[in-house]
Amino acid sequence: MADTxxxxxxxxxxxxxxxxxxxADDATFLRVNPAxxxxxxxxxxxxxxxxxxEFVHPDDLAATRHVSIAEGGEGQQLEEFQNRYRHKDGSVRWLNWTGYKRGDRWYGMARDVTATRMSHDALQRSERRSRAVLEALREGLVVIDSDRRVVEINQRFGEMVGWTPREVVGSRPPYPWWPPEERAHIGETLAxxxxxxxxxxELTFMHRDGRRFPVIIDEADLPERSGRQAVLSVVRDVSELVGTRDRLAEAHRVADLNSWEWYPERDYVIVYEDPLSSGPQSTYEMDGETSLAGVAEPFRSELRxxxxxxxxxLRGTFALDLQTGEPDPGRWIEIRGEQILDPAGKVIGVRGTAQEITARKRAELEARLQSDVLEAIDVAVVARGPDGRIVHVNGAVTRMLGWTREELIGARxxxxxxxxxxxxxxxxxxRALRAGETWEGDLDLLCRDGARMxxxxxxxxxxxDTGTPQYAAGIIVPLAST
Incomplete structure (x- = not known):
């Protein structure tokens, strides 16, 4: 070989x-480069x-001694594998190995893949924590890819529709939770x-037993490797809320409607108690604020x-929901008004309608209260890693128990x-956590100040993949004290 x-x-x-x-044949180093x-x-x-x-991490020693050897054209070849080596400072580096044997010597080359391996491991841990949290949520989750295949459902959605992931993952429309009478509509919605x-x-789904129930679905994009978008759907069973909405619709249907006219220059008001009547049922002088006497403040000033x-x-129309005063302060009236014009286009008065909306207001209040309660529920989330350490808490945990995130994250x-x-x-x-089982029940939690909740x-x-429990997530809902 030339010197060059x-x-x-x-x-x-x-x-x-x-x-x-x-x-050497006994794995003794004969030569190494400065790397x-x-x-x-x-x-x-x-x-x-x-x-x-001597430099291999103890946990990888057995696997390193038994790496796969293949017969090559020029001798034995070392198939690519990864193991951990000890750094002189006590840390660990992941090395990716290839090599071959010629005569009684091994020639090896290793690449430092620590950063890639650590990123991969961190991603896996993050995915497992996310999976634990998603499985503990009370909303149903469904992922449908761009080819309309069901990619994934969580436990809650399976409970909601009565089907297991194994039964529905990979299926295409019509999905078993689509009621036959709704398939065309839901199919177009999915498209x-x-x-x-x-x-x-807002759709209607069907349980495995045939029971129909209303749902509200919030959708989000989920990128695929192909560049297309899958659909992530968060599904909530809103049967109770729809019952309130039905009562609200009924209140609208049966509400009474009156009409009225007011002429300020002549200072009188005409009230038509039946909107279909051809003539006024009552006419009386305004006498100052007589027409507003039954209206409670601050609605009276606004209506005036x-x-x-x-x-x-100054305005063509107006509308105002107002609460009446005595003798029944709980009544609500919807007042609408518009200008009355003479043939020359001059404003000579105001006409409008007065509608009893007490039932509607009460139904709206009930629906709003239900919505506010759902939004205000303080649900805490705690995730524990495979070594028993806490790896995630949300803000509700700190508010409920008084511990800071810094005190909880990493603690056993x-x-x-x-x-x-x-x-x-x-x-x-x-026992359930040690056995890798789910658990649900009521128990006492300890706050930072020693109080029990x-x-x-x-x-x-x-x-x-081996069936070994890795992460556990807990959803905590405080119970009202008695």
């Missing part, structure tokens, strides 16, 4: 970023003459959603202002006592 070629090879050996090595010092911190004299296995028209939908502005031509149960252990429910919960707790467990 040897010089080039030496330059490649000295400057290469990969870790090159020559090993070993740059990557792992060990000097050449600290490596030569020592078995490579619009897959075109990117994201919105809030709107009425006068309309009569003066014996570091921060959240569950009172002097109760049988705690034993049941701990009764709460309803629901847990879900995420397993890895």
């Amino acid at each position: 070629d040897r010089d080039d090879i030496e330059q490649f050996w000295e400057l290469g970023r990969e870790l090159f090595c020559v090993l 070993w010092t740059r990557v792992l911190g060990w000097r050449e004299d600290e490596l030569l003459g020592r078995p490579a296995f 619009q959603s897959l075109k990117g028209k994201r919105r809030t939908l 202002r709107l009425r006068d502005e309309t009569a003066q031509g 149960e014996h570091d921060v006592r959240i569950i009172a252990q002097d109760q049988p429910e705690a034993v049941e919960l701990n 009764r709460a309803h707790v629901r847990t879900a467990v995420v397993r890895d």
Whole structure:
């Protein structure tokens, strides 16, 4: 070999970023390049003459001794594999290996893939935590890809429709939760959603037993590798809310409607108690504020202002919901008004309608209260990692129990006592978590100041591909004190 070629090879050996090595048949280092010092911190004299296995992480030693060897055209080849090596400072580096054997020597090359491996592991941990939280939520989740296949459903949605993920994942429309009479409508809705028209939908779904129930669906985009968009749907069963809405619609239907006219220059008002009547049922002089006497403040001032502005031509129409005064302060009236014009276009008065809307107001209040209660529910979320440490808490946890995020994240149960252990429910919960099972029940939680809080707790467990429990998430709902 020419000297120039040897010089080039030496330059490649000295400057290469990969870790090159020559090993004896017993895996003893015979030669290493400077990259070993740059990557792992060990000097050449600290490596030569020592078995490579001394530097392998103990957890990977058995697998490293049994790596797969294939017969190649020029000898034995080392199939690509990864293991961990100990850095001189005590840290760990992931190395990706290839190599071959010629005669009684092994020639190996390793690349430092620590950053890639750590990112991959972090992503997997994040995905498992997210899965644990999603499985514990009370909303149903459905993912449908751009080819209309069901990609995923969570446990809550399965409970909602009575089908398991194994039964429906991969299915195409019509899905089993589409009622036959609604299939055309829901199918068209899905087609619009897959075109990117994201919105809030109100549909009817069907349980496996045939029972229909109303749902509200919030949609979001979920990118696919192909560049197209899948649809992530958050599904809520709103049977109770729809019952309130039906009562609201009935209140509108049966509401009484009166009409009236007011002529300020002549200072009188005409009230038509029946909107279909051809003549006035009662006429009386205004006498100042007589027509407003039954209206409660502050609605009286607002109605007076709107009425006068309309009569003066400052506005064409107005509408106001107002509450009456004595003798029944609970009554509500909807007042609408518009200008009355003479043939010359001059404003000479105001006409409008007065509609009893007490039932509607009460139904709206009930619906609003239900909505406000749903929004105000303080639901806490806690996620625990495979080593028993807390890896996630939401703000509700700190508000409920008084601990800060800094105190909770990374802590174990014996570091921060959240569950009172002097109760049988705690034993049941701990047993379920150790066994990798879900659990739901009521128990006492411990606040930071030592106070006890009764709460309803629901847990879900995420397993890895081998079936081993990895992450557990808990949903905590405080119970009203008695």
